[in-house]
Ligand code: SF4
């Protein structure tokens with residue numbers, strides 16, 4: 120049966136069909152839905168882990184226990200999981216192990232644009248890269264066979280466009296894969312130096328064997344130009360001719376993943392393609408033969424010149440980054456311009472899409488805190504989450520964003536650079552991020568006699584990725600009730616005696632608490648607790664501005680709520696966007712803002 124599946128949904132389906140029984144992940148766009156879809160299968164145990172390292176270790180443990188297992192993360196999550204990855208490459212697996220990593224070309228929701236293919240090479244781990252949903256499902260199933268045959272974890276590299284696009288996918292029944300027996304084998308699984316040296320020899324032999332496989336596998340395949348003439352006639356690419364001869368010779372394209380789709384759309388039957396489904400290790404002979412079969416060969420790959428550099432080490436003449444950008448996402452238009460020297464037609468609607476700059480949602484509980492932080496003119500060491508948007512105008516209340524969990528360590532570093540900075544600096548971190556990788560940094564402050572003030576923005580959910588549960592929400596990925604980590608007690612347990620819980624919408628109190636805690640000569644934690652408004656919207660709650668009472672002071676505009684604007688010079692609330700949080704009511708000094716029902720005071 121064929122189904123129109125999202126790329127991430129197809130990965131989940133592949134895991135299901137391959138007989139996977141254990142899944143662990145930390146949410147991160149664009150990978151999050153893999154786990155959410157996996158959780159819909161009763162046959163698979165699925166969990167959110169507190170971070171990607173834990174998720175990879177859980178999946179590895181399940182593999183060791185004989186199950187086929189999977190974990191998923193975004194590209195920066197693989198930095199966190201790199202430690203177990205590099206050594207799991209040495210130990211190999213028992214049950215098949217697949218690690219999905221979704222790169223975010225164009226940084227739609229990420230702090231950098233790293234290319235995960237480097238991890239495959241440096242950890243000497245097989246990496247497959249699907250180009251559409253059908254590939255996603257098929258490659259996951261293949262990955263389990265390869266993982267067990269070659270005794271290796273397998274990396275599955277995704278991209279935002281492959282993860283979040285839909286295409287037709289053949290679905291089939293689940294295979295019944297029995298859980299393998301666990302056998303104690305310290306030479307394989309205890310990586311102390313003497314054993315690890317032996318396993319390194321194995322890893323190098325494995326790479327040689329995988330290279331031979333990469334030469335033979337059908338997922339690295341040549342698609343001759345005439346094979347795509349029909350595709351081109353369907354009107355999906357620039358009108359084409361015979362395709363065999365253009366610009367004085369035969370055009371070849373080496374590509375993988377979503378870049379292959381762009382190239383195919385741009386060039387159709389005007390080029391022949393070497394579509395690589397395995398991006399590490401690369402098939403030397405196949406690439407050499409392909410380059411030698413065409414007159415001009417382009418390597419079309421987003422981000423880094425990984426395939427191009429490989430070709431050049433083989434002494435092959437290919438065109439790559441001298442014509443194509445190292446930055447961001449490619450488009451079919453851009454490829455057509457470079458290769459064919461002409462513009463492709465762009466659909467008018469694409470030009471008309473309005474810009475939607477990132478902004479905290481209407482009713483966001485973080486807005487009150489950042490409003491106060493801006494007033495206090497503090498240095499704010501930020502972190503990764505929806506609250507990162509507090510850096511943008513008009514709130515403009517965050518100084519840094521580096522990586523998950525970094526803000527707390529950075530605040531401590533600022534203090535050690537200058538005692539004066541300690542009184543003027545706070546760290547902000549979300550509840551989920553604090554549990555991901557903030558706890559250890561807080562412990563470091565206490566241990567090393569720091570005095571930093573840390574604010575945990577507890578909106579009671581993992582907000583940025585779309586409301587995923589975490590150890591502080593009291594619910595599992597499968598929706599079952601579970602133990603709820605008590606943030607206050609956790610902070611006290613690592614040695615913080617000053618732990619204060621405050622409502623970020625109680626602006627006066629929040630102001631006083633922050634002033635007191637930044638002055639304190641010992642570490643403190645302020646838990647700014649208010650659940651994400653989107654968890655429980657009451658559509659009856661709306662606020663409005665009285666044109667008569669409004670003095671046009673602009674204070675409510677400083678909140679940056681997307682429901683408030685000044686289209687004709689006077690502040691108005693868009694009742695369709697307002698979710699009735701009442702924060703604007705709290706800042707208006709002229710009583711101009713009131714709940715539409717007449718009830719005052721917000722919630
Ligand atoms: S804060 Fe009150 S008075 Fe000032 S612009 Fe907004 S609604 Fe008008």
Ligand code: SF4
Nearest residue numbers: 482680697700701703
């Ligand atoms: S009550 Fe005010 S601040 Fe809250 S969502 Fe509505 S307009 Fe925005």
